[in-house]
Amino acid sequence: MSEQIRGMNERIQGLRKQSVDTLPEISIERAELVTEVYRQYEGTVSVPLLRALTFQHLLDNKTICINDGELIVGERGPGPQSTPTYPELCCHTIEDLQMINDRSKISFLVSDQAKKVQQEKIIPYWQGKSIRDQIFNLMSREWLDCYYAGIFTEFMEQRAPGHTVAGDKIYKQGMLEIKDEIERTLGGIDLARDPGAGAKQEQLQAMSVCAEAIIRFARRHAEKAREMAALTRFPQRKEELLQIAAICTRVPALAPRDFWEALQCYWFVHLGVITELNTWDSFCPGRLDQHLYPFYKKGIEDGSLTKEKARELLQCFWIKFNNQPAPPKVGVTLKESGTYTDFCNINIGGVTPDGSDGVNEVSYLLLEVIDEMRLLQPSSNVQVSRISPDLFIRQASAVIRKGWGQPSVFNADAVVQELLNQGKSLTDARCGGTSGCVETGAFGKESYILTGYFNLPKVLEITLNRGVDPQTGKQLGPVTKDPRECLNFSELMEAFHQQLSYFIDIKIAGNEIIEKIYADQMPAPFLSIIIDDCLKRGKDYNAGGARYNTNYIQGVGIGSITDSLAAIKYHLYDWRHFIWDQFLAALAEDFVNDEKMRSMLINKTPRYGNDDDYADDLMREVFNFFYRAVDGRKTARGGTYRINMLPTTCHVYFGSVTGALPDGRKAGLPLSEGISPVQGADRKGPTAVIKSASKMNQLITGGTLLNQKFAPQLLEGEKGLSSLSHLIRSYFQLNGHHIQFNVIDRSTLIDAQRNPEQYGHLIVRVAGYSDYFNNLNEQLQNEIIGRTEHAGF
């Protein structure tokens, strides 16, 4: 199958081509509509109602688009790849828009008209008022200093909390039924005795407006389909459009009855969530195979569906995700997440709510669709349990070894244990899975918010400089013990621990303020309908209405800091190869006069990723520091702090603000990625990497990310395929959370970097997602090239 033409038939090929070839552009429509509502209602209605009226106004007035030949309808913007902005969260300046248009990677076309509207209508209303502006005004001096020094990032500074996934509710309950439930809940509020009654009423009324709005939105599509049916010359298309009209009249007002209705129903909900706010990780159908299976089975049994028809509908569905790039990011947020991918990550396999094998016919069909479509979005993963059939893993491995980075592989049993460890019920845990890159969540019932990346190696750099950041020259941390005066390694670790705790406290103090801003000013009444138990509690998703509420801080650079600590322990304390003065001077000068020292640090140090306890024990120690500094703390909305270990593209950004490290890494270069070893440090093959990574107590996290790079020939043939499955099973037996593979030759990547025009379709695994190689900036391309490639032995 050629890379340009993929898809099972002409319809899909055409839609896919449109999706892939259309350049992303900014649509100013949403910004205009939102501003209209706010101008009219702000201050006159409750905040939840204001948000609901905004939602309603958007869905009542936005351009309706039905693309030629498509079977699943609805776009977030006026057309494919046309992407709205969210001025209530982030009000772009004209310079921002110009830069978004001009930048060489992850750009969006910005028309003069859009800039004009932004200048004349949007900026005057939102400047200084957007969440982004408020956050930067409210943060403490310390927070801002740390933020700009690159000690941590902040997820909510231009995107809303989301980080959640649909459960099965929407397939069982139509919006009309939900409206009835809202009415009943409203009726049950004890106005005399419940001090929160007023707030609950406001919230529930807002939810009701949203439920009505999404029904009307679907019916606008029905109307449009009928209009188009009247005009078309093609009888088959006419029939399809009339069927689309019938479906959009039914769902999501009423629960879906068949496969097609189920997909369309989800898609309207998806559009609702990502139109309401610019939520992180967009939104996601989660356990799609399990949700769809009853519809699939019924359709096949009663003859109303064929496997091929189901495949076609799924391929149409896939393209809808790819039509919605992540809205344009700027500043640090762009650096930490430099991709068009919006992280919808479909789960396949796993276990059922009663704990039995969840793999079904739709699971296999989805694997075929993923392989056939080869699109950046949606991301996909397989959930592998010890009870999953071998055939399932083999089929998934056969797709993985084609080398474009999907599906990724998760340990379904570890995911359940992680959720249980966080206090979820067994059933909720089994219905959970992973979303975004690798984040564990109780689907349909949890708000699990990533609050920001945390630069672990940077904290070491600051520790070695007694709280001073050598890059900015500022005293960012407390004045801890001079490393030259640390008589043994544990004294140095003590200083590191003090710095780490200090910076975590600053991060969390900032989070609390931001969480309150969202709870007070940016409720999400539509999302609150979808996620249990917001409705029952009459509480917004952003205010802690979900059954479970979790905040994450994501650790970055565990490989780099482990190797750095190992280098210090080994060379400065155990063997005394160097003395501190000499060592600190070399770091300060980025090793310019100490190539020999740098070489020793790289080549003659026990390093993480080689199944060597010397280094791996240090990894555990840092991991435990980080875990203890964060885990279990309470959040403003009644949630709990947890950690996970993933970077998206943040290891490149964090590397760019971090000076030379004791592991021999020169200043400015990327840090290690996920929980993978430092690029090139692992020298004993994939089993040693897996053993090292599994020494981290991953079950107490909410997700970790391990990437491995294989030369294609290592996975060739029957033996290659079965060995890949065995590696996965073994890692999971050791309680590993996630593993993913790049299957590509180093030489191919180097060639692609030199001749980008010949590799327009080359997709690689970056961290918890895949991207076109050409979409990556040069540092990230180099980082991927630099990863150890396991070759034939």
Next chain:
Amino acid sequence: MLFNIQRYSLHDGPGIRTTVFLKGCPLKCWWCHNPEGISFKQELIVHHKKCIGCGSCAQVCAYNAISLGRSINSVDRKRCVLCLKCAEECPAAAIEPAGARMTAEQVFHEAAKDKVFFDQSGGGVTISGGEPLFQPEFLYTLILNLKKAGISVAVDTAGYARWSDLALVSPLTDLFLFDLKLMDGRLSRKYTGRSNKLVLENLNKLARAHGNIQIRIPLIPGINDDQDNLESIGRHVRDLGLKQASIHPYHHTGVAKYEKIGCSYKLPQIEAPVPEAINRAKDCLEQYGLTIILSEGD
């Protein structure tokens, strides 16, 4: 004495394996791709590409065996007494010892690290060389330890060893990978340095004593890929009642190692066999009722 412990080894028996390479071999096959496994002594490996030209090695060498060129060290192997000071000192690991003395206990500890992968994949530990049977006590102890830990063991041998040593490890060994190269005694002496008489005798005895032997045939163009040789291998193996053989096409990856250990490569420039030649060899051997595995690399 061993020269490598290779994890995630996929071509030395079933499943995911760790291969332990013992150092020293009585044969000197022209095509050997592990030349650092031939000598029974430690050697010095020089990776010229890794050298950063710091000169530490030359400074530390008490025998003036190292001269520093333009960022490339050259070692005078005649002067070198293998004190290994240079390898210790080299910050870039550009000079490394080939060969380390480890106890069977230490090797066991290292080789058993991937047990979870062995169990999952039906793999285990392969002990190769060099010629593992030339360190029989070590081999026996190592196998015994591995077997006690429930790990499956394969021994990869060229068969040139004392029968008593082979007989000692045979009952503990799950699988023998037995190399057969040349059936003609004269050619065998020319290309491997030894007659094949002992090898064939041992194979005959082993075939009676052990139920799981896989014959390994390196396919070296112009040396052992002729019809005559392959047919006589096929015939011989069939007559012993063995069912399986694998073909290992010649590849160039070992050539660079010769220079690194300061040896010259005897084999004239030859090309790796083309797929047709490999298939021809496979067809030829299959005539004798053997199941043939094509190795993708080793």
